[in-house]
Amino acid sequence: DTAVSQTPKYLVTQMGNDKSIKCEQNLGHDTMYWYKQDSKKFLKIMFSYNNKELIINETVPNRFSPKSPDKAHLNLHINSLELGDSAVYFCASSQVFTGGYGYTFGSGTRLTVV
Amino acid sequence: KNEVEQSPQNLTAQEGEFITINCSYSVGISALHWLQQHPGGGIVSLFMLSSGKKKHGRLIATINIQEKHSSLHITASHPRDSAVYICAVKNGGSQGNLIFGKGTKLSVKP
Numbered sequence: 001d002t003a004v005s006q007t008p009k010y011l012v013t014q015m016g017n018d019k020s021i022k023c024e025q026n027l028g029h030d031t032m033y034w035y036k037q038d039s040k041k042f043l044k045i046m047f048s049y050n051n052k053e054l055i056i057n058e059t060v061p062n063r064f065s066p067k068s069p070d071k072a073h074l075n076l077h078i079n080s081l082e083l084g085d086s087a088v089y090f091c092a093s094s095q096v097f098t099g100g101y102g103y104t105f106g107s108g109t110r111l112t113v114v
Numbered sequence: 115k116n117e118v119e120q121s122p123q124n125l126t127a128q129e130g131e132f133i134t135i136n137c138s139y140s141v142g143i144s145a146l147h148w149l150q151q152h153p154g155g156g157i158v159s160l161f162m163l164s165s166g167k168k169k170h171g172r173l174i175a176t177i178n179i180q181e182k183h184s185s186l187h188i189t190a191s192h193p194r195d196s197a198v199y200i201c202a203v204k205n206g207g208s209q210g211n212l213i214f215g216k217g218t219k220l221s222v223k224p
Contacts, residue, residue, distance in 0.1 A: 033211070045213075
């Protein structure tokens, strides 16, 4: 059973399009995250979310928006895609509020904007 | 300057060698993580530390809170250990966000 699953694994799209990446976790974790890994393999937080609070990294353009229909899902919507959005996007989850902070990552979505 | 610095950036070792990867950080933290990213891209959490030392198989992680430093050791290295090892810290902010180092690319030759 996959603990944190992301779809799609690969996404190729044209500039200007709107796309979504889905993420689901079956671990019962209370917090989910989106991370971006750039071409230099550097990971950076984009969003973190639990059922109480959404924290947005201020450097993330507002074309990116997280949507959480329930605590097991955190989807990433991207509007008006740009070439610079090409990267690998990782979803992750952790159990923060009852301790642990252990993370589980999804397998990543490689987004290519052409 | 990055809040989390790793060294070395790249490391090549012969099979069987003892390997050490270092991580220094400049922020107050509540936990430090060591992650492994294989060439296929998936990220696996190896350790979460807030003090002392942890061991899992051939992997050992240590942390010195006063010195703001952590090390990841691999004993009897094997080619399958080849991966990027990433240090990440959870600072005093909310919701467990991680700040990542830039990773150490390890290549173990047979």
